[in-house]
Amino acid sequence: MGVTSYTQEFTTPVAPAKMFKALIVDSHNLIPKLVPQSIKSIEFIEGDGGAGSIKQTNFSEGSHFKQLKHKIDALDTQNLMCKYTLIEGDVLGAKLESVVYEVKFEASSDGGCVCKMTSKYHSKGAIELKEDDIKAGKDKAMGLFKVVEAHLLSNPDVYA
DSSP: OOEEEEEEEEEESSOHHHHHIIIIISHHHHHHHHOTTTEEEEEEEESSSSTTOEEEEEEOTTOSOOEEEEEEEEEETTTTEEEEEEEEEGGGTTTEEEEEEEEEEEEOTTSSEEEEEEEEEEESTTOOOOHHHHHHHHHHHHHHHHHHHHHHHHOTTTTO
């Protein structure tokens, strides 16, 4: 099994605690409301949302994928950090065994935040991944980040 790591940083004018609550802590409620055309539902099938919990995302009809499952490895609400692993789902395809994500939200000098994300792609066997292999997934994640950001900016009292 090979491991390919990528690190990304996103900046937003939204405060770090708000982004963390929206994208991590309450994503199972918020995301299906914001993108119902893509995501039908997100539910905990094990646990209550803390470390060890397993969250299943069910995609909407007509999607290329049916569902995926994430296991929450660590959730630190004080330091606004989450580590979780994509453990199951057709989104992994024939090349991936799992994907481990580590996300941290840090305050920026302008009152917003910097979101730092490290993704470790664990491939099956000796398969080597290239950036093009995972670009679509990264683009979708960035799109979702922007949708949540826009929602929080247009609804300043949400997650206050």
